[in-house]
Amino acid sequence: MWRDRELPVLRERELTAAGVDVGPLRQITVVLGRMGGGKWHVPADGSQWRSHCRHAEGLTGSPRALLDACEQVCRHCCAVVGVEPGQEALWRAAAEVVAADGRVRGLEEQEAGPRSWEGYARVLWEAARHRDAGVRGRLEAWTGDPSVGAGARQMLQAWSAVVERSEAVLAGWRAAAPAAGSATSVSGACDVVAADGNVQREGMQLAAAVLKSRWAEPFEAWATIRRAWSGVRDQGGQQDAARTAAMRAVEAVWGGARVRDVTALPEPALVAGARFTSPAQWADAEFEHRWQQYVLDCCDKLEEALQAAPGEGGDGRQLMLVTGWPLTRRQDAELAYLAQYEQYGPTVPFGSRRAGYGIEPDHAVVLAVPGFAARHAADHTGGEQRQIVLGPGILAGTAGPDERDVLMLLRGAYPYLSADAAGDGPWARPTAMVTTARAVRRVAQERRQSAYSGSDDSLEVYNDLVVGKYSWVPDDDHPGPAAAVLEKQPVHWLKDWVLCLDIECGPRGETALYRLYGTVTSYEPDTGHVVFVPTGGHPAIAGPVHRIVALTGDRQRRREGQVPAHEPYDG
Numbered sequence: 001m002w003r004d005r006e007l008p009v010l011r012e013r014e015l016t017a018a019g020v021d022v023g024p025l026r027q028i029t030v031v032l033g034r035m036g037g038g039k040w041h042v043p044a045d046g047s048q049w050r051s052h053c054r055h056a057e058g059l060t061g062s063p064r065a066l067l068d069a070c071e072q073v074c075r076h077c078c079a080v081v082g083v084e085p086g087q088e089a090l091w092r093a094a095a096e097v098v099a100a101d102g103r104v105r106g107l108e109e110q111e112a113g114p115r116s117w118e119g120y121a122r123v124l125w126e127a128a129r130h131r132d133a134g135v136r137g138r139l140e141a142w143t144g145d146p147s148v149g150a151g152a153r154q155m156l157q158a159w160s161a162v163v164e165r166s167e168a169v170l171a172g173w174r175a176a177a178p179a180a181g182s183a184t185s186v187s188g189a190c191d192v193v194a195a196d197g198n199v200q201r202e203g204m205q206l207a208a209a210v211l212k213s214r215w216a217e218p219f220e221a222w223a224t225i226r227r228a229w230s231g232v233r234d235q236g237g238q239q240d241a242a243r244t245a246a247m248r249a250v251e252a253v254w255g256g257a258r259v260r261d262v263t264a265l266p267e268p269a270l271v272a273g274a275r276f277t278s279p280a281q282w283a284d285a286e287f288e289h290r291w292q293q294y295v296l297d298c299c300d301k302l303e304e305a306l307q308a309a310p311g312e313g314g315d316g317r318q319l320m321l322v323t324g325w326p327l328t329r330r331q332d333a334e335l336a337y338l339a340q341y342e343q344y345g346p347t348v349p350f351g352s353r354r355a356g357y358g359i360e361p362d363h364a365v366v367l368a369v370p371g372f373a374a375r376h377a378a379d380h381t382g383g384e385q386r387q388i389v390l391g392p393g394i395l396a397g398t399a400g401p402d403e404r405d406v407l408m409l410l411r412g413a414y415p416y417l418s419a420d421a422a423g424d425g426p427w428a429r430p431t432a433m434v435t436t437a438r439a440v441r442r443v444a445q446e447r448r449q450s451a452y453s454g455s456d457d458s459l460e461v462y463n464d465l466v467v468g469k470y471s472w473v474p475d476d477d478h479p480g481p482a483a484a485v486l487e488k489q490p491v492h493w494l495k496d497w498v499l500c501l502d503i504e505c506g507p508r509g510e511t512a513l514y515r516l517y518g519t520v521t522s523y524e525p526d527t528g529h530v531v532f533v534p535t536g537g538h539p540a541i542a543g544p545v546h547r548i549v550a551l552t553g554d555r556q557r558r559r560e561g562q563v564p565a566h567e568p569y570d571g
């Protein structure tokens with residue numbers, strides 16, 4: 001068995017501040033050793049040279065309280081620090097309490113005032129409610145244990161308290177945020193004005209006349225006006241305040257700007273040139289007059305469209321798949337109000353998206369929203385492929401939507417759901433579809449396997465696996481020789497590469513084969529699970545071996561950002 005299960009670092013002062021009793025955590029001890037005053041290491045047993053840090057060889061360890069030493073454990077040994085399962089559950093739950101308490105404390109200390117839906121989308125995404133089921137499930141399994149039961153019960157109380165505080169903060173934010181009808185009306189007015197191509201063209205023409213450095217990014221005047229105006233109107237601000245905000249936003253960039261080319265300005269001129277001493281002076285004054293008039297014209301059109309915008313309608317609720325979740329990017333500002341509506345089903349992976357100089361996970365969720373919000377979201381994202389997918393309506397008087405409708409929408413974003421294998425049963429066997437696909441893969445690689453000169457755990461197997469020359473195909477009768485091969489591979493190396501997991505997706509009777517991209521962090525031959533992190537850094541999912549066709553690499557695409565989240569299986 002191998003895993004990548006590094007324990008988080010805990011600090012006593014943070015635990016105390018979060019209301020956690022550190023007594024049960026202080027009883028967790030591990031055997032550690034070190035040379036002189038350096039880092040602590042987990043003494044090596046010498047079983048496998050790839051399973052330990054080279055500084056741990058030959059060390060003699062002694063029991064130490066993990067709470068005192070965890071900050072000073074060598075980074076290579078962190079992944080092999082071993083504690084009892086009940087102690088591990090207690091430790092990880094304590095880390096969740098500390099993290100949630102820090103987020104809630106920061107929100108509680110903020111000054112009261114208007115709240116935006118953009119801010120709510122960020123706060124909601126980090127809220128403790130999303131971790132509640134996992135933390136409770138981890139702790140409740142140990143509440144009756146004689147050794148850690150008391151600690152588990154105390155930790156449950158601390159977790160419940162922080163969840164309650166988190167929900168109170170969310171409720172206060174929702175109460176201070178603008179009404180959904182206001183958000184959709186303002187956004188709809190912006191969309192109506194944006195549909196007039198002359199608005200963007202005039203702004204681009206003005207931008208073309210401005211003198212700027214060669215490295216400066218193009219200034220989108222219309223987008224700036226739209227954000228500033230809608231930001232005020234969303235919060236219930238009046239027409240004059242919205243116009244002032246738009247004027248100031250453009251002035252921050254174009255105030256005092258110099259014109260690079262007189263001929264780039266529109267004709268005819270609006271400012272008489274007799275009082276200026278040079279054409280350049282006149283051109284700068286003409287530009288200033290034109291951009292200010294442009295802002296006023298845009299605001300007038302927005303106000304006119306807002307007056308004509310429809311309000312909220314009483315036409316029931318509808319399911320809706322939202323990708324690109326959470327709605328925290330700048331381009332999502334006019335959809336962020338959707339975060340207030342109830343989510344059904346799990347949050348599923350949807351690949352990754354750019355975040356500064358790196359990438360972050362991109363997700364998809366299913367929401368139940370009022371009809372007016374569904375129409376607005378679909379219209380607003382008409383040019384963005386599949387960001388909003390409308391589902392069936394929810395019958396009036398029902399408690400919630402049909403679970404099959406929810407899962408159908410989610411599979412459109414990610415084909416493998418945790419509910420797929422949950423219905424297979426504890427003694428599930430591979431289907432004919434899986435065994436047939438495995439047989440084809442075995443035949444295709446027989447020649448390659450016969451070429452290996454070393455043992456099954458040789459570096460040849462590892463090197464060929466990560467580049468796609470070798471495919472690990474599970475045994476039809478698990479466990480078997482194939483299980484032993486994968487068990488001997490080094491997890492702390494394997495997790496550095498994007499791999500392809502070919503797996504059967506969907507409920508039994510309606511399954512299909514897909515290729516999922518991500519990293520493998522754990523393999524448990526006794527339970528027959530491969531723990532897989534979808535590309536983008538999503539939470540891990542467990543793929544049961546009876547559904548897996550093969551595990552391999554991609555010869556051309558080996559890193560994050562080079563691969564999709566999934567694609568149909570092509571054999």
